[in-house]
Amino acid sequence: MNIGAHVRGGGKLIPSLEAGVEIGATSIQVFTQSPRMWKASQYAPEVLTAYREAQATHPTITDTFCHATYLINLASADLELFEKSVECLTHNLSVARGMGSSGLVLHVGSHKGAGFDEVVRQIADAFERALAEADPAPEGVADCPILIENAAGAGGTVGRSLEEIQFLIDACNGDDRLGLCIDTQHLWASGFDYSSVAGAEKLIKEIDNRVGMSRLRCFHFNDSKIELGGNRDRHANIGEGTIGAKGLAPLVGHPKIRNLPLLLEVPGSGEGPRAEDVVAARKVVAAGIKLYDGVTTSAPSKKTPSAKKIAPAKRAASTKKSTPVKKTAKKTTKKTAKKTTKKTAKQTTKKTAKKTTKKTTKRAASAKKSTPVKKTAKKTKKK
Ligand SMILES: [Zn+2]
Ligand SMILES: [Zn+2]
Numbered sequence: 001m002n003i004g005a006h007v008r009g010g011g012k013l014i015p016s017l018e019a020g021v022e023i024g025a026t027s028i029q030v031f032t033q034s035p036r037m038w039k040a041s042q043y044a045p046e047v048l049t050a051y052r053e054a055q056a057t058h059p060t061i062t063d064t065f066c067h068a069t070y071l072i073n074l075a076s077a078d079l080e081l082f083e084k085s086v087e088c089l090t091h092n093l094s095v096a097r098g099m100g101s102s103g104l105v106l107h108v109g110s111h112k113g114a115g116f117d118e119v120v121r122q123i124a125d126a127f128e129r130a131l132a133e134a135d136p137a138p139e140g141v142a143d144c145p146i147l148i149e150n151a152a153g154a155g156g157t158v159g160r161s162l163e164e165i166q167f168l169i170d171a172c173n174g175d176d177r178l179g180l181c182i183d184t185q186h187l188w189a190s191g192f193d194y195s196s197v198a199g200a201e202k203l204i205k206e207i208d209n210r211v212g213m214s215r216l217r218c219f220h221f222n223d224s225k226i227e228l229g230g231n232r233d234r235h236a237n238i239g240e241g242t243i244g245a246k247g248l249a250p251l252v253g254h255p256k257i258r259n260l261p262l263l264l265e266v267p268g269s270g271e272g273p274r275a276e277d278v279v280a281a282r283k284v285v286a287a288g289i290k291l292y293d294g295v296t297t298s299a300p301s302k303k304t305p306s307a308k309k310i311a312p313a314k315r316a317a318s319t320k321k322s323t324p325v326k327k328t329a330k331k332t333t334k335k336t337a338k339k340t341t342k343k344t345a346k347q348t349t350k351k352t353a354k355k356t357t358k359k360t361t362k363r364a365a366s367a368k369k370s371t372p373v374k375k376t377a378k379k380t381k382k383k
Pocket of ligand 2: 168183186233234235
């Protein structure tokens with residue numbers, strides 16, 4: 001179990017770790033820059049290095065996720081806004097890579113009614129450009145994936161279904177630097193009922209078939225102020241919303257989910273996640289775990305992506321050598337496991353491609369045709 005939380009470090013990086021410790025979180029999420037301003041954060045390389053080392057050697061916080069700026073809209077028809085968005089995403093990714101972040105969570109944006117098919121290629125171009133143009137991850141540090149967050153579905157938001165997210169990833173030829181962050185509130189608001197064991201299993205199957213479970217790196221763990229299918233983004237404290245503790249337990253207790261970072265973005269008493277919210281979240285996961293460990297019929301399949309199991313020894317060795325800071329054996333294993341997960345993404349993608357429906361293949365194929373990353377990027381610039 002890894003209960004994390006969105007925290008604020010007052011514009012400073014290392015204090016964010018402390019903010020996580022204070023509420024008992026074991027992962028944190030931070031904004032890479034002021035979330036409602038275009039102004040890029042200016043962290044000196046030493047500041048990023050210091051954070052990375054503090055995170056890597058931290059006794060209790062295992063992962064730092066970054067959340068990208070809310071203003072970004074990769075689906076915008078306004079070329080100026082689109083270009084600004086790509087630039088902003090690129091900067092967010094540079095910072096996240098420099099911090100040694102486990103993932104940069106992104107709201108893709110809204111096509112404002114133009115339709116998903118109209119914007120899929122331009123979004124793929126934006127991803128390809130940001131991934132290519134951002135400062136590279138420092139040597140020996142695992143690369144930071146862009147994690148597409150599912151949307152609640154209001155006003156033409158992109159990522160309202162796993163199908164849309166699949167098309168975006170397919171349009172980037174399954175680039176393994178693209179991953180997924182599922183927000184439990186958004187998923188509920190978009191109409192996916194996962195509040196039973198059968199519902200949770202259905203969700204996991206769909207994620208695996210469409211993008212591969214290895215792309216799923218974290219959850220935003222929130223209850224909902226909005227009813228199922230209400231299409232609005234309104235987070236509630238765990239157990240105080242329309243999903244409720246009972247509705248959340250089957251998902252977060254599932255063997256394939258329970259060890260992923262579950263990041264709280266709940267209101268608390270108005271200032272964000274508190275210690276008691278972390279405690280409430282733990283209780284729900286524990287209740288969910290009981291649900292499965294008591295039921296023998298729905299035993300986890302052998303395909304469970306326990307990255308540790310498949311970690312090649314070679315990879316582990318090279319990681320140890322290139323890691324810039326001293327680590328305990330335990331810690332290194334964890335990090336290695338994380339890195340290895342990425343490797344499996346490609347395999348899974350291939351498999352996924354086979355499984356997709358005819359319709360999907362057609363759409364994906366047309367997107368794939370327009371390869372060479374650089375070519376398409378330039379084309380968009382001219383537009
Ligand atoms: Zn978000
Ligand atoms: Zn939200």
